[in-house]
Amino acid sequence: xxxxxxxxxxxxxxxxxxxxxxxxxxxxxxxxxxxxxxxxxxxxxxxxxxxxxxxxxxxxxxxxxxxxxxxxxxxxxxxxxxxxxxxxxxxxxxxxxxxxxxxxxxxxxxxxxxxxxxxxxxxxxxxxxxxxxxxxxxxxxxxxxxxxxxxxxxxxxxxxxxxxxxxxxxxxxxxxxxxxxxxxxxxxxxxxxxxxxxxxxxxxxxxxxxxxxxxxxxxxxxxxxxxxxxxxxxxxxxxxxxxxxxxxxxxxxxxxxxxxxxxxxxxxxxxx
Amino acid sequence: xxxxxxxxxxxxxxxxxxxxxxxxxxxxxxxxxxxxxxxxxxxxxxxxxxxxxxxxxxxxxxxxxxxxxxxxxxxxxxxxxxxxxxxxxxxxxxxxxxxxxxxxxxxxxxxxxxxxxxxxxxxxxxxxxxxxxxxxxxxxxxxxxxxxxxxxxxxxx
Numbered sequence: 001x002x003x004x005x006x007x008x009x010x011x012x013x014x015x016x017x018x019x020x021x022x023x024x025x026x027x028x029x030x031x032x033x034x035x036x037x038x039x040x041x042x043x044x045x046x047x048x049x050x051x052x053x054x055x056x057x058x059x060x061x062x063x064x065x066x067x068x069x070x071x072x073x074x075x076x077x078x079x080x081x082x083x084x085x086x087x088x089x090x091x092x093x094x095x096x097x098x099x100x101x102x103x104x105x106x107x108x109x110x111x112x113x114x115x116x117x118x119x120x121x122x123x124x125x126x127x128x129x130x131x132x133x134x135x136x137x138x139x140x141x142x143x144x145x146x147x148x149x150x151x152x153x154x155x156x157x158x159x160x161x162x163x164x165x166x167x168x169x170x171x172x173x174x175x176x177x178x179x180x181x182x183x184x185x186x187x188x189x190x191x192x193x194x195x196x197x198x199x200x201x202x203x204x205x206x207x208x209x210x211x212x213x214x215x216x217x218x219x220x221x222x223x224x225x226x227x228x229x230x231x232x233x234x235x236x237x238x239x240x241x242x243x244x245x246x247x248x249x250x251x252x253x254x255x256x257x258x259x260x261x262x263x264x265x266x267x268x269x270x271x272x
Numbered sequence: 273x274x275x276x277x278x279x280x281x282x283x284x285x286x287x288x289x290x291x292x293x294x295x296x297x298x299x300x301x302x303x304x305x306x307x308x309x310x311x312x313x314x315x316x317x318x319x320x321x322x323x324x325x326x327x328x329x330x331x332x333x334x335x336x337x338x339x340x341x342x343x344x345x346x347x348x349x350x351x352x353x354x355x356x357x358x359x360x361x362x363x364x365x366x367x368x369x370x371x372x373x374x375x376x377x378x379x380x381x382x383x384x385x386x387x388x389x390x391x392x393x394x395x396x397x398x399x400x401x402x403x404x405x406x407x408x409x410x411x412x413x414x415x416x417x418x419x420x421x422x423x424x425x426x427x428x429x
Contacts, residue, residue, distance in 0.1 A: 067290035100284070100294025102301055102357045105326050108293075108318075116291055143318040147309030181314070212317045247328065 002026075002054055003088040004200035004240035007263045007271045011055070015245070018045035018056055018252050022259070024271035025053055027200075030081075031244055032057035032090065037080040045085060055085040056200075058092075062127065065096040065110040066138075068115040070123040075130045082133050089138040090126070091169045091197060094120060094160060111146035112156040117163070124164040136167035139214035141174035143181060153178070154192025161197055168194065171202035172232060172241075176225045177215045190232055200240035203262055217246035221258055230265040241266050276293055304353025323350045326358055334365035336385070340379030348372075388418040 004027045010026040011019055019028060028048060035041060035057065045055055059078050062070055082090050110116040116208055139157055151159070161168055170193065174187035179186035203226075205219040221243070229241065243262055245255065256272040263270045284290035298304035300319050306312065327349040331338035338345045352368050359367070369386040372378035378386070391414045395401035406414075 014329075042373035067284070067288065067293055096293055099290065099297045102294070102297045104297050105322050105329075105358050106303060108296070111289070111292075119289060143321060144310060147311075210317055210320070212314070214321060 004054060004056060004242070006240055006268045007259055007266070008056075008200070008240055009241035009259065010058075010242060010244040010246070011045060011048070012246065013042065013044075014247075015249055015255070016042070018255060020044055020047060022271050024269060026271070027054040027056060027240060027242070029056045029058045029244075030085070032059040032081045032230070033061050035081045035084065037077060037084055041084055049085060054088050057081040057085065057087050057090045058124050059090065060093065060107070061096045061097055061208050062092045062123075063095070064092055064123040064127065065094055065108075065116065065120050066099060066123070067096075067119055070097075071108055071131070072126075075127045078127070079131050080270065082131065087133055089130065089134045089136055089167065090131060091138055091199070093138045093140050094157070095140045107140045109140060109142035109145065112148060112149040112151045112153065113146075117151075117156065117159050120160050121163045124160070124166055128166070130166070134167055134199075135164075136162070136169040137161065138169035138171055139174060141171070141177040143214075145182070145213055152192070154189055158192070158194055161194060167199035168186050168197040169200060169202060170195075170198050170232075170238070171204070171215075172229045173204045173206060173215055173221070174227050176222075176228050177206060177213050180213045186228055187231060190235065195232070195236040195238070198236075198238035200208075200242055201229070201232070201238050201266075202244055204244040218248040220250070220254075221261070226261055226265040229262065233266045237267060241268070273408075278397060281315055302359045303379060319354075326361075326364065329361035330365040330368070333361040334369065336384065337365055337369055337382035338377075340381030340383075340385075345368070360400075362401065363395075366401065367397065370397070384418060388414060 006026045008025065008027040009027065011030045019025065030045060040046060049055060057078060062074050062078065064070060078090055093107050094110065096110060097104050097107060105132055110120065124135065124137065137160065174184045175189055179189065203221060204215060204217045205221045206213055206215045207219040241262055243259055249255070258270055260270050284294060292307060295304065295307045299306045299315070300322055306315055327346055330349060331345065341348050341414060349368065353364065358364055366389065369378060369382055372382065374387065392404060392411060393401040394404050
């Protein structure tokens with residue numbers, strides 16, 4: 001089973017037909033929580049697997065950064081999806097999504113403290129013990145920071161990767177969003193990260209609203225994000241990059257053009 | 273004071289990461305006061321973004337309710353949901369539809385969607401909805417009747 005390779009796209013039921021017709025596609029991602037493990041995988045995914053397209057389950061609700069131990073049933077589900085689609089690896093976020101019995105409904109940032117590093121590493125170790133394949137960790141886009149950060153983002157992430165042995169899933173649009181909202185230099189963060197640990201990249205669209213850049217996944221990928229992708233790949237080109245689109249799907253021609261622009265910026269063959 | 277745990281579990285120790293995470297989530301989704309030290313504007317932007325995402329999920333479960341409210345959908349949902357933690361898109365929409373029915377402001381399309389759901393599922397407002405045990409022919413009749421009424425009402429699809 002080969003890992004992520006070249007340009008991929010997030011498989012969603014709404015664009016399954018579009019994805020099925022991409023001739024050069026080598027890998028997709030599927031939201032792990034959306035895949036039932038009682039029956040066979042969704043038809044579109046089975047057909048992609050039969051074509052040799054790698055399927056990477058992407059978890060969004062494990063809450064690896066939650067102060068409580070990660071729920072074993074959620075890890076078991078992610079492991080079962082990995083088996084179901086013969087995944088080369090799985091991915092999740094450095095974030096928490098619930099606390100005190102309340103669901104946040106989205107990925108929330110952690111304080112960049114040594115206590116939080118310990119919490120994440122313990123949960124990642126619990127997950128890794130049950131997963132049949134390697135785990136890649138994705139830093140998130142955050143609209144706010146905690147008031148008591150002890151570490152900068154590069155040191156925080158590097159420490160977690162070093163201690164867990166996990167791979168890095170770097171979302172270049174998240175790097176852009178955080179730097180823009182914090183007024184920092186995105187390239188400086190790239191310089192501080194272990195780029196050789198990247199299993200694959202994410203890229204997605206976003207939009208400015210109310211004075212903040214929002215990583216919406218429902219808008220086009222801005223040129224500045226494509227430029228940052230090119231900048232990263234000129235330093236170290238990871239094996240793959242995946243476009244995430246989660247709603248307000250554009251006409252097929254526009255989505256194909258966006259995939260081509262990603263391929264061009266990263267220096268990969270087009271898949272359309 | 274520590275953040276309450278609606279599950280009835282022991283409250284996290286004050287100042288612990290668990291306690292601080294619980295306070296932050298309560299501020300973002302349950303109308304609680306923001307924890308000290310956070311910059312207010314970014315936190316408000318995050319709260320608004322969470323509400324927008326949640327509104328989209330509810331609209332996927334309740335397309336006719338959202339369509340019936342039209343341009344008022346986003347504001348109506350945000351006003352209702354701002355201090356209510358989510359029970360998931362299906363239950364959030366159900367609770368909102370019942371609230372609007374009580375207020376007399378449920379649009380006809382939303383009323384039809386709610387009527388069909390209530391005919392097919394039992395929902396006590398506390399636990400996840402459960403399908404009623406109806407003869408298959410009754411279920412089919414309810415669905416057919418709903419479709420006919422929707423056609424007459426020129427539903428937008």
